[in-house]
Amino acid sequence: MAQRLARALDHNAENGAATFSMQEAKEEDYREANKCRVVTVSRKDASGETPVADLYELRYGDALTAAYRRRPPIVQALLIGLLLLMKFPKLLASATKKSKTPSEKFHVLYAGFLFLLLAAYVPVLLWTVGATVQQAIVGRLTPTAAPAAQPAPAAPATTTVKATSLTDKIVGWSRLLIVIGAAVGLFRRGSVKEALAETAATMAPALAYLDYDDRAGVVRGQFQALLEHLAEKASNGITYDRVHVIGYSFGSLVALDGLFPVDRPGRRIAAIDTLVTVGCPFDFVRTYWADYFTGRQAMPGVPRRWLNIYNSLDVLSSDFKDTTGATEGIRLAADPAGNTPARPDESVRLGRDRPLSLSQPLDYLSLAGFKAHAHYWEGKELFDTNCFDIIARDLYAGRPAMA
Numbered sequence: 240m241a242q243r244l245a246r247a248l249d250h251n252a253e254n255g256a257a258t259f260s261m262q263e264a265k266e267e268d269y270r271e272a273n274k275c276r277v278v279t280v281s282r283k284d285a286s287g288e289t290p291v292a293d294l295y296e297l298r299y300g301d302a303l304t305a306a307y308r309r310r311p312p313i314v315q316a317l318l319i320g321l322l323l324l325m326k327f328p329k330l331l332a333s334a335t336k337k338s339k340t341p342s343e344k345f346h347v348l349y350a351g352f353l354f355l356l357l358a359a360y361v362p363v364l365l366w367t368v369g370a371t372v373q374q375a376i377v378g379r380l381t382p383t384a385a386p387a388a389q390p391a392p393a394a395p396a397t398t399t400v401k402a403t404s405l406t407d408k409i410v411g412w413s414r415l416l417i418v419i420g421a422a423v424g425l426f427r428r429g430s431v432k433e434a435l436a437e438t439a440a441t442m443a444p445a446l447a448y449l450d451y452d453d454r455a456g457v458v459r460g461q462f463q464a465l466l467e468h469l470a471e472k473a474s475n476g477i478t479y480d481r482v483h484v485i486g487y488s489f490g491s492l493v494a495l496d497g498l499f500p501v502d503r504p505g506r507r508i509a510a511i512d513t514l515v516t517v518g519c520p521f522d523f524v525r526t527y528w529a530d531y532f533t534g535r536q537a538m539p540g541v542p543r544r545w546l547n548i549y550n551s552l553d554v555l556s557s558d559f560k561d562t563t564g565a566t567e568g569i570r571l572a573a574d575p576a577g578n579t580p581a582r583p584d585e586s587v588r589l590g591r592d593r594p595l596s597l598s599q600p601l602d603y604l605s606l607a608g609f610k611a612h613a614h615y616w617e618g619k620e621l622f623d624t625n626c627f628d629i630i631a632r633d634l635y636a637g638r639p640a641m642a
Contacts, residue, residue, distance in 0.1 A: 240485070241278035241294045242621050247631035248282070248291065250624070252641050257284040259291065267295075269468035273461060274298065282640055291640045293479070297465055299458045299493055303448065308440045315440070322446050323355045329527050337561040338526045342595040343554045346608045347523075353606075354442070445489060449528050455496065462497040466507035481512040483634055484542070488555070488612065491519035498542065499535040499581055513634060514542040516583070517615055517626050518549065522557035537581045546633050547583035548626050550615065551594045554608030558586045585633075589615060589626050 245259040252259070262279045269275065276296040282289050307315070330348050333339070339347075447453035469482065486494035494516065498508055524531050549556035559582055595608050602608065616625035635641045 240627070241280055243616060243625060243627040244292065244294070244631060245280050246621055247625075247627040248280070248635065248640060250628055251631050251635075252282075254284060254642060257282055259283070267468070270464040273464055275465060275468075289639075291635075295465060295469070297462060297490070297493070299461050299490070302457045302461065303454050304440050304444045307443050315443075319443055320355060320359055322443055323351055326446070326527075327351065333526050336526045336529070337563055338522045339554075340562050340594065342597050343608065344526070345597065346554050346595055346603055346606075349603050350606055350609060449524060449531060458493055459497055459500070462493060463505050463507060466505070466510065470507055470510065482510045483513040483515065484511055485515040485517070485630065486519070487517040487615070488520065491516035491521075492524065495519075495521070495532075499532075499537050501534050502536065504536055504538045504541070508538060508541055511542050512544070514545045515630055515633075516545070516547045516557075517630075518553055518556045518612055519547060520555045520557065521559060523555050535581070544633075545581070545583045545585075546630070547586040548589055548615070548629055549586060550589050550611050551592050552590075552608060552611040553614070554595065555612045558588075559583055560586075587629055589629065 241261040241264075245261050248259040249257075259280060259282050262281065264276045264278045267275055267277050275298060278294045279290050280292045280294065282291050307318075310318070330344075330351055333344055334341075336344075444454065448455055448458075466482075469479065472478075484494050484498070486492070494514060498504065498511065498514060521532070547557070547559060549558050551558075595602055616627070617623040631641075
């Protein structure tokens with residue numbers, strides 16, 4: 240992110256002679272043995288080199304997912320399968336919600352079905368192996384009948400039909416599923432086990448977080464502790480002109496939970512000037528967890544500005560509007576007096592307007608709506624034009640860094 244911010248400042252600075260670079264990241268310890276990486280972005284021109292921004296990384300991933308990653312694959316498979324089965328009624332009940340289009344809801348339902356098949360693969364694999372071994376053992380232990388003393392008289396020609404047991408049929412279909420799974424695996428770099436482990440380790444904790452606040456207190460505590468760390472640095476002579484919070488994907492939910500909690504906001508959030516949400520799943524969450532954002536509180540004037548960036552193809556991102564065409568946007572929270580509605584001051588679409596459509600079946604087969612969630616920057620190509628160009632122009636417009 241620091242490299243991309245430096246490139247974006249380079250692209251958009253008024254003075255073409257100015258160059259921007261990042262220093263090597265350093266580790267800082269803060270409260271309760273937490274650690275964060277800090278990277279400084281600097282501007283260099285004829286007058287010398289000047290620090291522009293320090294980027295602090297909030298490491299909430301391990302606190303959220305570590306317990307799930309340590310579980311065996313069979314437990315991960317059963318867990319994610321059970322969670323998905325429990326969620327299907329909620330997926331079907333979302334049909335009347337106006338926060339997502341019918342095409343997007345169908346896309347999510349289709350993806351849930353595929354993930355359910357993925358979760359079923361490991362238990363089916365183990366059951367099939369066990370049933371096959373059992374059949375082989377039983378076959379070898381069955382005694383061979385003694386030959387008859389005299390051949391029986393020839394019987395009239397008849398058609399013989401061999402009865403197949405239900406177990407044999409299930410084993411046969413299970414073997415077919417395993418063969419298909421193995422064939423599909425030939426076209427992917429990782430194994431089905433790796434895909435399942437990654438899916439379970441990200442989806443299961445996220446669902447538990449949204450369902451009943453599992454690990455939410457730890458994650459929000461890390462957010463508050465990092466803000467406290469910034470406040471304490473002022474006593475060491477390091478003060479910041481402004482503090483910006485940039486959240487991508489689930490990180491934007493963490494930011495919203497920190498700035499707009501269900502109880503009173505923490506005192507340190509008063510230092511936050513700007514909130515930037517990229518690919519924020521706000522509309523997705525309120526579609527399937529209708530009451531998640533209800534009863535939120537806000538501190539008056541915090542943040543001073545809220546910029547939201549979305550992609551119209553990204554099924555997880557949000558424009559904070561209903562599908563009815565309303566232009567005023569959805570309000571997230573209000574201050575105690577009820578006079579400061581919290582919603583983005585500006586929602587900017589990244590890329591062309593290309594929403595999901597039921598007339599494009601290839602979008603569903605390729606899960607394009609989920610793949611687009613990674614299209615806010617182009618992988619490792621640091622020189623691309625991406626969402627950080629929008630962020631740099633918004634955060635540093637009229638500031639000395641862009642002069």
